[in-house]
Amino acid sequence: MDKILRIDVGAEGGPKARVTPVGEYAGLGGRAMTSGMVYNEVPPSCHPLGEDNKLVIAPGLLSGSAAAMSGRISVGCKSPLTGGIKEANAGGQPAQVLARLGYAAIVMEGKPKDDTLYKVFINKDGVKITKANEYKMLGNYDLIDKIKEEYGDKVACISIGQAGEMKMLASSIACTDMEMRPTRHAGRGGVGAVMGSKHIKVIVLDDTGTKMRQPKDPGKFKAANKEWVDGLKKNPTTGQGLPAFGTNVLTNIINEAGGYPAYNFTTGRFKGCEAISGETEVEIEKARGGLATHGCHRGCVIQCSGIYNDKDGNYLTKQPEYETVWAHGGNCGINDLDAIAMLDRLDDDYGLDTIEMGATIGVVMEAGLAEFGDAKAAVELVHEVGKGSPLGRILGSGAAVAGKAFGVERVPVVKGQAMPAYDPRAVQGIGVTYATSTMGADHTAGYAVATNIMKVGGNVDPLSPEGQIVLSRNLQITTAAIDSLGTCLFVAFAIMDQPETFQALLDMCNAFLGTNLTADDVTELGKSILKKEREFNMKAGLTSKQDRLPDYFKKESLEPHNITFQVKDEDLDQVFNW
Amino acid sequence: MFMGVLRKGVRVEGHVGLSIGGFLREEIGMDAEYIESRIQTIFLNGRPVDDVEAAVIGDGDALALSASMPGLAGATLRKGGHFAGLRSTISYREEGSAKRSGKGVVTIKLFNLIAKELAPLFFERGFIMDGEDFSGVLHSHHETLSAGLRSVEIDGQAEDMEKLEITDWDPKEVFLRVRMNESSVGHRRGNV
Incomplete structure (x- = not known):
């Protein structure tokens, strides 16, 4: 990965591709690459959909190699949803393929001269950009079918649906999975709108004739990778729980804890949760001939995904994840997994963030646009978004905009981005991360639960307010580092429990890259990423004043524990005070 | 076919006023090692438990048992985990228990891998x-x-x-x- 592909979409005569050496960005991958480039090259005050914003797509440092779990791809830009820096990442095939083609990043920059839509084809021989107006307003599924007709089913695609073309704030960027379905999305922050603003509908990646990236020290790499895989397989969470039930195994647990935000965050428990739990989901998938254990990209050993078939046994969508099942399910009072799976399919097709859409529908249900629990109405609302009707435009702008349009006070967003599936009043430490993350409310921003192994920040009393702040800070630091390697965040559980597995990850990185990284170096990498992101946001106008949860979380108590969010503002302001 | 029932919760009669660990070992017949290593997430009346030997179970209580769970939230809810502080406001605390010793009924919910593994024990009991x-x-x-x-x-x-x-x-x-x-x-x- 020694080169960067820059596409100037505003060039005379149409977009022009230019390949440059990786240069000053050498040694960066994933989030470190995207945030580094956005920090260096994008004016923080620019309009997110204007010519000065850039869309950066970067595989992880280990992507394209034999390293297990290295298939995450990062997408970065100034977010049209939050107004700050954004890194959204996804699984699927593109990271592995892009890395094998030798690209450390693809950068889309400039402003199109007209409304022509383009596709980009990249293979070992170079880059070809051609007009693609025939793809206008196609959903991701139809688009990929057409790509298959032209390029076969061995390529990987990065694309936008109608929502991205319409530059909606809730729009995502789709990545194809192992079956070449557009099911893996860089969902958060409206990154699809930025790709839409560059008039690039799809990037087709063909790694035919390329080889797997080779490590600097093959012997040590092979041994470390084996240790790494063994560690993931022996861990109860990564080796048993996730493969058996997927992420939706959390539904029953979060509900039992009273931290499951139901009916637009008005209560911490959902009576219909058993019908939409991971255990029930798996029973349905198996009964209908789907799959309950499946990977989203080659080289995945956790296999937390699956295939969800309809009642007739035909493919409907990939296994809806916990966040999706919550957003379109309990958050909207819906206890029908088939309806939730359909909503997941529609989100993937139109190119929408499932968390943002579920939260938005919850908000407008509270406004009376539909009854809580009305699955049919929810499906119709998502179709409105896909059609781009005036109502759909409002809904496709996300929960914050919809809340303003319909006069709703209870809007669960931070920095304009909808909260995921954990109520911050029950799990207050997650609320600290929601409030202070550079990304807006984001459950993955403080996810890499390995701070105990990495000994980030020394020892604190985790029961004290200071402890919550320090833990959240440390989680955000380690997550930023993990996001840069391109490894799936779920590896965090194995490296939290098993120091030898964390060491195997470090050994694997060092053997592959020819480095001598230590845990301290990884921590410093995470810190440097967060510093840049934080500085970008400050210059873009997002100060500590935006590091807050909505007021109602401090005033409305949440059942069943009848508790409000209690972390003080001055404590939140200490998260980045290291 | 009874997995949904086990997740919803079944009621068992036994001697209460014991610690959770004592109840599961002596009244249900679970292995101590299994409780220690496999049951990583425990709720007593909806509150995450950190110390199964300190928390006392009483008549009418609801106990939920799970394996270790993914996500930061999953790690946070683990018994005695490094991240327990992140949910300290809802954690179960035993405050000089007034729960009387004697016969009682306890609702037990079994989730995920735990349900599969413990189902035979519960059917037999x-x-x-x-x-x-x-x-x-x-x-x-x-x-x-x-x-x-x-x-x-x-x-x-x-x-x-x-x-x-x-x-x-x-x-x-x-x-x-x-x-x-x-x-x-x-x-x-x-x-x-």
């Missing part, structure tokens, strides 16, 4: 469930039950599968016990 739920299982799994049941007892009397299905269980509580080669069903609270 027997548990109380709502008649409505029992009817639901009978009707939705008729073929499986017909194929698998060797014999049926209702209140100590040998009966056939048909009797099991035509009985109106809905308003009742059902005590269900399943053995390897025979099953036993008894009505509760003097209903029959």
